[in-house]
Amino acid sequence: MNNKVKFNSIGWSTSTNEAKVREVGGAKTKIEFNIEKIIHSGLFIVHELVTDGLPTLVNFDMQLECESKQSTWISVDVGYHIDNKFYFITFKHERFNKLLNVNLDPASIPFLIANDYNTPLEWCNVKIRIRVRLNGKGSVILTLSKPMQSNREQGYSLRSTIDNYNEFALHSRLLSGSNLELKSAFRKMYVLDSYWTKHNEIEKEAAKLFMEKGELHFSKLPPVKIDSSYPPLSVTKYPNYERRWYSLELVHILLSDWRYNNNSKALLAATIAAEKFISLDFYGVPENIKYIWYDHGTADRMVILTELYCCLIDGGGDKITLERLFYVIFRHAQALSCESFYLRNQRFKYHNHAVFQDRALIIIAEVFPAIKIFQAWKDLAINRCADQFENLINFEGVSIENSSGYHIAMQGIVSDMIKFYSSIKLTEHCLALQALEKNMDRFSTSLYYPDNTIVAFGDTSYKLNNKRPPKKLYVLEEEINYFEDSGYFFITGMTDRGCAFKFNLISSSNSLIHKHFDNLSFTLWVEGIEFIVDPGFFSHAQDEDSVFSKGPYAHNTSIPAGFSCENDWRESITESTIKVYMSSCAKKYKIVGKHSCYLGQSFTRSIFIYVSKGYILCRDKFQGNINLVNNIQLGDTLQVKQESNKDFSISSLIRSESIKIIYDDTVTAECVIGQNKPFISGWVYPKVGVKEAAYALNSKSWQNQLSFAISLNNESEIEIADIVNHFSGVEWNDSI
Numbered sequence: 126m127n128n129k130v131k132f133n134s135i136g137w138s139t140s141t142n143e144a145k146v147r148e149v150g151g152a153k154t155k156i157e158f159n160i161e162k163i164i165h166s167g168l169f170i171v172h173e174l175v176t177d178g179l180p181t182l183v184n185f186d187m188q189l190e191c192e193s194k195q196s197t198w199i200s201v202d203v204g205y206h207i208d209n210k211f212y213f214i215t216f217k218h219e220r221f222n223k224l225l226n227v228n229l230d231p232a233s234i235p236f237l238i239a240n241d242y243n244t245p246l247e248w249c250n251v252k253i254r255i256r257v258r259l260n261g262k263g264s265v266i267l268t269l270s271k272p273m274q275s276n277r278e279q280g281y282s283l284r285s286t287i288d289n290y291n292e293f294a295l296h297s298r299l300l301s302g303s304n305l306e307l308k309s310a311f312r313k314m315y316v317l318d319s320y321w322t323k324h325n326e327i328e329k330e331a332a333k334l335f336m337e338k339g340e341l342h343f344s345k346l347p348p349v350k351i352d353s354s355y356p357p358l359s360v361t362k363y364p365n366y367e368r369r370w371y372s373l374e375l376v377h378i379l380l381s382d383w384r385y386n387n388n389s390k391a392l393l394a395a396t397i398a399a400e401k402f403i404s405l406d407f408y409g410v411p412e413n414i415k416y417i418w419y420d421h422g423t424a425d426r427m428v429i430l431t432e433l434y435c436c437l438i439d440g441g442g443d444k445i446t447l448e449r450l451f452y453v454i455f456r457h458a459q460a461l462s463c464e465s466f467y468l469r470n471q472r473f474k475y476h477n478h479a480v481f482q483d484r485a486l487i488i489i490a491e492v493f494p495a496i497k498i499f500q501a502w503k504d505l506a507i508n509r510c511a512d513q514f515e516n517l518i519n520f521e522g523v524s525i526e527n528s529s530g531y532h533i534a535m536q537g538i539v540s541d542m543i544k545f546y547s548s549i550k551l552t553e554h555c556l557a558l559q560a561l562e563k564n565m566d567r568f569s570t571s572l573y574y575p576d577n578t579i580v581a582f583g584d585t586s587y588k589l590n591n592k593r594p595p596k597k598l599y600v601l602e603e604e605i606n607y608f609e610d611s612g613y614f615f616i617t618g619m620t621d622r623g624c625a626f627k628f629n630l631i632s633s634s635n636s637l638i639h640k641h642f643d644n645l646s647f648t649l650w651v652e653g654i655e656f657i658v659d660p661g662f663f664s665h666a667q668d669e670d671s672v673f674s675k676g677p678y679a680h681n682t683s684i685p686a687g688f689s690c691e692n693d694w695r696e697s698i699t700e701s702t703i704k705v706y707m708s709s710c711a712k713k714y715k716i717v718g719k720h721s722c723y724l725g726q727s728f729t730r731s732i733f734i735y736v737s738k739g740y741i742l743c744r745d746k747f748q749g750n751i752n753l754v755n756n757i758q759l760g761d762t763l764q765v766k767q768e769s770n771k772d773f774s775i776s777s778l779i780r781s782e783s784i785k786i787i788y789d790d791t792v793t794a795e796c797v798i799g800q801n802k803p804f805i806s807g808w809v810y811p812k813v814g815v816k817e818a819a820y821a822l823n824s825k826s827w828q829n830q831l832s833f834a835i836s837l838n839n840e841s842e843i844e845i846a847d848i849v850n851h852f853s854g855v856e857w858n859d860s861i
Contacts, residue, residue, distance in 0.1 A: 137269055140169035152271040160196055160259045167199075167258035171206065172272055176248045180281040183229040183253060186270040191221045193263025203227050203465075204236075206254035207245050213254070214239045214465040218474035225464050229253070232283045234460035235469075238418050242410045244282065283456070284408060313492040314435055319545050320428045320488055321481070332382035332391055335375065343369050355405060364416070371416045372425040373402060380429075380436055392440050399433055402426075403453055418460070420470045421481035427457035428485050431492055458489050462502040467509070473638055475516040477526065480538055483510035484545065491549055511554060514539065514561060519635065522564035523611040527633050527640035528583030529572050536565045571606040571615045574650045575599050580615075580629045581648070582659045584639035590654050590762045596780055599625035599652065603736055605714070607705050607861060611635060614705055614716055620739035624837050626651045628734065628741065631659075632701040632718050644701045645718040645730040646680035649741075651837055652782045656775055657681055658760045660819075677722075682730070683745040683753040683831050685723050697722050706857035712736045715857050724749060733852045739837030740848045746830045753831040757786065757822040765796045765820050773822060774839060785836040786822060787845045792831055794824035 137154045139146055144158040158168060174181055189201065198221065204213025214235050216225065230236060231244050245251075253272060259265065331342040341357070342348040346366065349359035360366045376398050382391035411417045434442075434450050460466045461482045468476050483506035490496075490503035517525055517535065524532040539562045546555040572579045576594045581587035603618040612633035619625050627650040631643050641659075649657040660679055677684050701720035707713070716732045727748040734741050747753055759765070759775060766774045768785075773796060776783035788794045798820060824831065834848040 136271075137170055137172050140171075144168060149268075154269045154271075156267040156269070157264065158267075159262075159264055160191075160193075161262050163257075163259070165258075167256045170255040170257070170267070170269070172253040172269075174205075174251045174253060174272070174274055176251050176274075177276055178248050179276040179279060180231055180245070180248055181251065181274050181276050182231075183227075183272050183274045185227055185253075185272040186224055186268075187227050187255070188224045188268045189221055189257070190266040190268070191259075191263055193261065196221075196259055196261040196263045196265070199258035199260060200256075201258070202254075202256040204229060204254060205231070205245060206252045207247065207250065210245075211254060211256075212236070212240050212243070212245055213256075214463070216465050218468060220464070220474075228459075228463065230459070232281060232456075233463065234418060234423075234456055235463045235466040237283065238414050239465070241414075314432070316488055316491045316549070317428055317432045317435065319541075319548060320484065321425075321541070328378045328381045329385060331378045332388075335378065336382070336388075336391065336394065341366075341370075341375060343374060355401065367413070367416045368419055368422050371402075371406070371413070371419065372422040373399060373429045374425070376433055377429045380432055383436055383440070389440070392436060395433055396437065396442075396446070399430060399450070403449070407453055407456075415470070418466075418469070420466070420468055421478040423457060423466075424461055424481045424485035427454060427461065428488060430454050430457065431489060435492070454489070458486060458499065458502060461486050462505055471638075473636065475513055475525065475636070476638055477517065477531065477535060477538065479513045480510060480542070483507070483513070484542070487545075487549070507551065507554060510542075511557070514558065518561055518565060519611060520564075521568065521608045521611050522561075522566070523568045523608055523613070523633075523635075524565075525636040526583070526638040527636055528585050528638075529580050530585035531583065531639050532565075532572065533569060533579060536562060536569050539565065567606065568608060568611075568613070571608075571613070574627055574655070575601060575617070575625060576650075576653050578655075580659075582629075582631050582643055582646070583641055585659075587655065587658050587660060587760070590760050590777070591779060593653060593655075596653050601625045603712075605705075605861070609703065609705075612701055612703060614703060616714065616734060616736070618736040620837055621737045622739070622838050624652060624739055626739070626837055630703065630716060630718070630732065632703045632720070634698055634701045634720070637695050637698060640698070641675040641680065642677045642698065642722070643680040644677075644682070644698070644720045644722055645703075645728075646677075646682045647732070648681070649784075649835070651784060652780070654763075654777045654780060654782045655760045656763065656782075656784050658758050658819075660758050678756055679758065681757050683728075683747075683755040683826075685728075685747050685749060685751040685829075686754050686825065687751070688723050699725075705861050706859070707861050708855050708857060713852065713855060715852075715855075723747065735848075735851050738851060740851060741835040741837070742832070742845075742848050742852060743834070744830070744832045748829075750829055752828055753826045755792075755822075755824045755826075755831050755833070757824075757833075759820040759822070761819050763820060765822070767796060770794075771845070775820075776839075783839040785839045785843065787834045787836070787843070787848070788824055789832040789845050791827045792824050792833065794822055797821055797823055 136148065137146065137156065139156060143162045144156050146154060146156050149155050156170060198219035201216040202213040204211055257267065327344045334340045334342050334348060339351045340348045341351050343366065349366065351357045356367065356370050360370045376395045379391045379395035379398065382388045383395065406417050416422065430450060431454055434447065434454065437447060467482060468474065468479050471478060486502045486506035490499040493499050519525060524535045526535065539558050543555055543558045543562065546558065574580065578588040578593060601617050601619050606615040614630040615627065617627045628647060630645065630647045632645050634644065643659060646659060647657065648655065648659050660674065673679060699721045701718060703716055703718040706715040712735065714734045718730045719727060721727055729746045731744045732741065745753055762778045763775055764778055768774055771788045771794065773786045774783060775786065834845045836843050
């Protein structure tokens, strides 16, 4: 085998004279060009390789510098150009001004999945090829280091064993060494247990269920029967089962039985389940690349395979099995370290899944401290993870993922990472995360209703009223929590008649990760009942019901009649803003929100709140000359009585609470069960298809304005004009 590192004296060249190429110190090349002068197919850069007809691994550094805000990253493809065919990996997320290490390995997982498992058969006349595709305007500088290349034996592929790699020499010695050395990895089991795939009581029962009845029970999902198909037919029916199946969660479940009950049959079953994945999916040509190589699913699987490795050491596993398993673990770690694999399933460069990938790499380095490449990937992961946290949480302590459930989950991740970093003595990073966690507290607290349930928005299912805590006497202080940059407003208070309430306004557009088309939508909780709700829907599917349930018609806002966003409502989202004003008596508030999500024209929502009287007035106005339609989604266990053409009394079926909603004279309104599509407005646990119908109020104005009011005390004789009068002539202080 020839593992010698080689250098090619022939440098980098480009496909156009519009790009200026110059050599700089430190064996680097700078390529400067203007985006607007490069054709749509992109700028091509090439570098010849000396392969000797053998498979060749290549490593070099790349950095794309661009300061122009008018520039947009489309993609950067890097790979081998052989016989007019381009085998490449793609850096799809924006990486301006960041040093990227490019590792081209034709047997690596990122390379295989990027090329549908098609790899070069011949290695003659090979060039490194880079394709840079950008949009916009501005000057760009691409800096490239001199490529280092090393040749492998003919037939080099994913099936090569670790005996062929210098990196594993120490590990191979450990495998053939004393029992004391072999036990060193097992003593790191506590590090593996710190990962999110923690063992629990449900898993112990799930192992028994699988062993005795052949049923698979993932936590939070109903058990399903396992058949002889691979994967089982019952698993392939639902994405959540499929993703967790390929994460090898079953192996994790079985290992719990081995670890806590010393059940050797469970260890054997776990080994067989892992081997089936390795034989059919790892070494085979998988059909379901999406879920087999899902970004954080790959991280979960690597940790579980490492857990199996440690259990086999303790259970007397043979050298060949351990060596084979370790090679699979290495290839997983190599994929997780690769920037082109990083968040490969996500549209955005900052996402909570990145933390799973990075933490898994840190864990693997802790379990195998003698493997140098793992330590290098650990350093990479620590830095990437710090960058993720810095960008996933804004300066107001708010998660940019625009989901109440995900914010709470993200704070849990931060808290868990603090404990993890403390356990492996990463003191500096631990302190940074402690400050971040503290900054998140105010928003986290704001999300909770007085009954300790959370406000639902974004990818978060709301809490059913019939599952809320029993009725109690609420005594609330008036409290305002306003997050201007993030786009959230929360107010808690009590009316003069002792009616406790919480009102929440959503207007965030900082990110679209788990966001719905809910700009300037609101929810309302009164005395333990959520009267006006965000139906909530957690699904990444693009079927008609899923798209509708994330769109504006499924939220509490007004929309220009005829506005459509059926295909992908994300294209309609623009920046939203809210400003909050307070009257001198500090009992009245005005919130003015604006966005241009509808046809690019301005939509303004003005909401007035009189805390002591329990009045809420909403006025919507659209810039275009189009009449507005409005939706108010009501919670479950509510009944609606239409008092007149404009008045609706909404009362609880399980308690005595009630409110009144009144429309102005320019509006026609009706009460319906849900919406026209998908015929229901209440969605509960959509992951497993459980749905519940609820009422909604649909209204339509005769012009480009629409107004309605809410009386929390449900006063029988109140009219909208009476409520309007309470806000007329009020002097509003500057934005608070």
